[in-house]
Amino acid sequence: MKNRYWFKLVMLLILSIIVLIGCSDAASEGEGSNTDAEDAEAQETAVKEGKDLTIAVAANFISLDPHDTNDTLSYSAEKTMLEGLVGFDKDMNVVPVLAKDYSVNDDATEFTFELEEGVTFHDGAPFNAEAVKVNLDRLTAPDSTLIRSSLFELIEETEVVDEFTVKVKLSEPFGAMINTFAHPAGMLISPQALEEYGDDVSQNPVGTGPYVFEEWQPGDHLTVTKNEDYWNATGNEVDSITFVPTPENGTRVAMLQTGEADFIYPVPTEQAESINGTEGIIVENAQSIVVYYLAMNNLKEPFNDVRVRQAINYAINKEAFIEVVNNGFASPLDSIIAPDTQFYSGQSPYEYDVEKAKELLVEAGYEDGFNTTVWGANSSTAMNAMEFIQQQLAQINIELEVVPMESGTLSDSIWSVENPEDAEMEMYYGGWSPSTGDADWGIRPLVGGEDAYPPNSYNTAYYNNDEVNSLIADGLATGDPSEREQAYADVQEVIWEEAPWAFLTVDDTIFGKKNYLEGIYLLPDGSLSVENLEIVQ
């Protein structure tokens, strides 16, 4: 019996050695292939049989009703089937879709759309001004409980001018309204389907898009098939697209490697370089408009002192942050909004300077530092980020306790606050994607004074500055781009100097595809675009 023990022990040792050798091999292979972008281009095109695509995504779809959706992933699926009056191109510029043309009056209170003619919904209903009105009326109905009604609450009236002209009147000027129409929440559903399904339209989307809804088994898959009568057909549409939610990072990567999936997103950053250029895989990344920040509760000591907030900005090494947390797939955030957001204006960065940070803390009277806590999600990226910040702040004697929370608990803790003074939050690590692509939606909900305090909105920093509030109002009160630009340039400068957050990163969107796919990409807000998709063999 003892002999068997010894045998097992020896076998185990051998096994460990084999594993160890295996490890070092894999590591060196990875290093070899990671830096060569040409490698990915040079490899032979993988073979694709048939024209049915599979796309593996990181989470489940929640709804297929664009008016009642607030996650970018559900929008990605909806956008294969539905279209709006206007939309965004690859750089978040507003481009016409179902509206041929549009015009705005000087006060930014009236928007007139000229519609495409000869377009029909998947169920045969004609697309016309009446259909637009039905959709906007649905969103602005006083008793509406749709999540996205708030985006369109300024619409006073939608008027059918003639069959292919529609005029939208606002109750007050709103300069960013055209971006709101381009937001996926402005996509249009067949009036016939709205009548037939009511709110169940979230399971039965009927639009004008290049693909028609086939079936959706939540948690398992969602399939759309080619729209044979698509009005704007490129001729390159594939027969079908199946979305498969695959939360596990490793599985998603394996699906792409084996060919089970043709496209995956996001690609886990730590594996991006090692799979790029192998087995016909191309990993592409581009700067998004998703900003990550560390909000500090400006109502609480010591964060009510601007010197403390600036010190924290100086104490965090953003370059190292990007390497450690994002594996290089991000850029430093140099304003409150990302470069691809409309009216962005870059500021001079808080250079990493521990000495300066210490001086500022001494000035503020915290030469011995202080203890505080940071809240954030319990995903591994968020936890890495918070642990990194913990290490950085330790250098200036700030002892940070990291409190990762499950997403439900986290949003409860932050947004179920009755009285701002009672908020327990001290620091919060989070991200924000302004899906309208406009400065307003990247600034107002986050630092727009008392109106934006939780639970109403997302001002987790409890930042309230009269100058900022009035500049934000200025930016909204006009439709004139140059006036808006000036207002937002000013507001960004003030916010940067005041530092209600520690400004961290702008993340990259990152996807992996087989190299026979062309024209499929992620928009800067993180949603998927398949309009120009084709298979090239």
Added chain:
Amino acid sequence: MANPETSGLATEMALDQNVEKSSPVKDFWRKFKKQRLALVAGVFILILVIIAIIGPVITPYSSDEPDYANVLQGPSLEHLAGTDNYGRDIFSRILEGTRISLSVGTISVLLGALIGTILGLISAFYGKWVDSIIMRICDVLFAFPGILLAIGIIAILGPSLVNVVIAISIFSIPNFARIVRSSALSIKSTVYVEATKSIGAKNRRIIWKHIFPGTISSIIVNFTMRIGTAILTAASLSFLGLGAQPPTPEWGAMLSGGRDYLSTAPHLTFYPGLAIFLTVLAFNLFGDGLRDTLDPKIKD
């Protein structure tokens, strides 16, 4: 039941009274040193204990000093087990983690053993409804899988290493209570306990002087075995984010932090995993050896 055990009991009694010529410690050692594997495991545990005590002195690097210029380095002479995603030396972190794992394992099992033993003795000695109540409570606790019970307890108390210790000790209690109860029951019905009773000894004296010593060997065996389980549970809880919080170099927390790099930098998880594996294995082998030595039913 009582008869076949008497020879063993005699040895244990000897251990207690220490009057026989061949000392029970020597007797134990004579048997135990034949268990080669358990000996090796024992030496390994001894080394772990030494590391746990002098750990911070011998670690080549500070366990929480990041070095962003050297992240995710593979094992080398400079960094024996490589560096993690913050550039921290994994070998140093494992050495420092030894102290945490060993103390969490030992303290929690010690607490569990203490309470479990007392409950077991009371249960066996008084019997009747006392026994019923204690044993039914134990049954309830037994009905939960250990880790699930621990997660439940931590959900109530909140995640921290101290609460992990509490959770593990709670689910160790019924184990000890049962084992102690069963050996105490057989001792209770022996003639010498009957005799002590009949000369009017107090209950407390009977329990502690006459019954408890007989249960020590089974407690020791179970204690050693449970430490392995406790270390594993503590690591699992930390892996789930319920135990040690960053930057504590707890082995399970290290595994958790490294799991995203499993395919690109496996040394992040391999070495902490190896540390857990070897430690738990050592405690189990050591416990096996002790059982083989102390169990009167196994003859050499």
